[in-house]
Amino acid sequence: MAPTTQTDSLFADGISVRLGGRGILSGLDIPPLPAGALVALLGPNGSGKSTLLKALAGLVPARAARLALGATDLRPMAAAARAHYLRYLPPGLPADVHLSVFEAVMVALRARPGAAPATNAARRVAAVLDELGIAALADRYLDELSDGQRQLAGLAQAMVHEPAVLLLDEPLTALDLNHQHHVMQILLGLAHERRILVVLVLHDLDMALRYADQALLLTHGALLAAGTPAEVIRPDHLARAFSILARVESSSLGHPHVLVSGLADSFHS
């Protein structure tokens, strides 16, 4: 396997996925996503966001004209091999796994090629739990945690691996407001300081406006818009994608917010 550095961009062109006899993604061209970027994947329910992340991770059968991390062609790799480069975190961890949080993160770390010796590994696991503010959960069992706590444990599993690309499917969904911002700040740090490409599905457009470097907006399995969050999260795009009448205004704190004034049924397609 060719060595890959964490400074490579992800290239995904002509991504097509069929599931259950239906075309879910049809020749989707994603602009190159650079290492070190926090990319928000946006779109209405059923628009193909999860399918796209799974296609990148090799978890659903997909065709691609190009799928590469830098010069490394990911297409011939099965999901297990791709996981060394791209780590997919589903929206919820299975609730029936009887491992402690520490053990679960350790298992993830040991699965990494060239895993660190045991004492370093234990230190690394403890550091990640600490960084996420869940050190107190280390000895708790996954099947005894709340959904939000389990989501943070899943994030620790994904982070400890330090892949080149993190693919996070709705990582904020079960989290309270404090943890949502905490996690976004951690992800921003992973992107900007450790040069990891973080692609995350978000339903909260304000979070995307506030934290993301780039945004991708999907509708009906196609890319409606790509660019900076301000370029993507615009009234005309929101009307077409979400059938809402909305505008973006700056709050008194200087953060942009989406203000919804109504539903735009006439835009619904």
Ligand SMILES: Nc1ncnc2c1ncn2[C@@H]1O[C@H](COP(=O)(O)OP(=O)(O)OP(=O)(O)O)[C@@H](O)[C@H]1O
């Ligand atoms: N295994 C499957 N078999 C058949 N169709 C599927 C399968 N998985 C997803 N789909 C369909 O693919 C489309 C895209 O689903 P996907 O989960 O990617 O959407 P999403 O944008 O992530 O939605 P949400 O915001 O609701 O999570 C939907 O119409 C869904 O019904």
